[in-house]
Amino acid sequence: LAKTTQPISMDSYEGQEVNITCSHNNIATNDYITWYQQFPSQGPRFIIQGYKTKVTNEVASLFIPADRKSSTLSLPRVSLSDTAVYYCLGEGSGNTGKLIFGQGTTLQVKP
Amino acid sequence: SQTIHQWPATLVQPVGSPLSLECTVEGTSNPNLYWYRQAAGRGLQLLFYSVGIGQISSEVPQNLSASRPQDRQFILSSKKLLLSDSGFYLCAWREPHGGTDTQYFGPGTRLTVL
Numbered sequence A: 001l002a003k004t005t006q007p008i009s010m011d012s013y014e015g016q017e018v019n020i021t022c023s024h025n026n027i028a029t030n031d032y033i034t035w036y037q038q039f040p041s042q043g044p045r046f047i048i049q050g051y052k053t054k055v056t057n058e059v060a061s062l063f064i065p066a067d068r069k070s071s072t073l074s075l076p077r078v079s080l081s082d083t084a085v086y087y088c089l090g091e092g093s094g095n096t097g098k099l100i101f102g103q104g105t106t107l108q109v110k111p
Numbered sequence B: 001s002q003t004i005h006q007w008p009a010t011l012v013q014p015v016g017s018p019l020s021l022e023c024t025v026e027g028t029s030n031p032n033l034y035w036y037r038q039a040a041g042r043g044l045q046l047l048f049y050s051v052g053i054g055q056i057s058s059e060v061p062q063n064l065s066a067s068r069p070q071d072r073q074f075i076l077s078s079k080k081l082l083l084s085d086s087g088f089y090l091c092a093w094r095e096p097h098g099g100t101d102t103q104y105f106g107p108g109t110r111l112t113v114l
Helices: none
Strands: A009-015 A017-023 A032-038 A044-052 A053-056 A061-065 A070-075 A085-093 A104-108 B004-007 B008-013 B017-026 B032-038 B044-050 B057-059 B064-070 B073-078 B088-093 B109-114
Touching: A009 B064, A017 A085, A017 A104, A032 A061, A044 A053, A044 A061, A053 B017, A070 A085, A070 B004, B004 B088, B008 B017, B017 B032, B017 B088, B017 B109, B032 B073, B044 B064, B057 B064, B073 B088
Parallel strands: A009 A104, B008 B109
Antiparallel strands: A017 A070, A032 A044, A032 A085, A053 A061, A061 A070, A085 A104, B004 B017, B017 B073, B032 B044, B032 B088, B044 B057, B064 B073, B088 B109
């Protein structure tokens, strides 16, 4: 399982684009990069997953360079409701599906 | 569609009392199941996972145990709670090998041991 490193916290303002970068230097060939969002007193929620290049869905975009040693979660035009903890994980496709959560990035969106 | 349930939502227990938290999943078969604990202001710690009925793997030595008596039921137990067992307990499921890698989490149980 890939060990990931991401900033502990970030501040932003409503309407801005937020980019959270995660380092995963030792990511395995079969690992996908997945981001989860967690609000207080709730379980984490899947946001986006990718293997390489760019993935976009209705919530976010995920940019993964060719060497896959890092990834950037991009949240367009954040609102106050995007205040949460964001976790970056390397997910293998093995049978156990074990995940190792770090401390994540606490994003605080201000009005 | 698949849903995951956990109960109770909150629990206050005295030190030394037993514990039983239940998690059930609907709408899928033979899921991988997971128990996590999250201390205040911290990330999630994987406690147990199961790839099938009766198959339990422990990640952290502790006074907790897990069981999977049915395909879509996962139970977290303790015979005697410690103060350090307080936390937010989350159950999660994933499709078995060959499916997507994403885990889906339940609503959690907030446990306070006094």
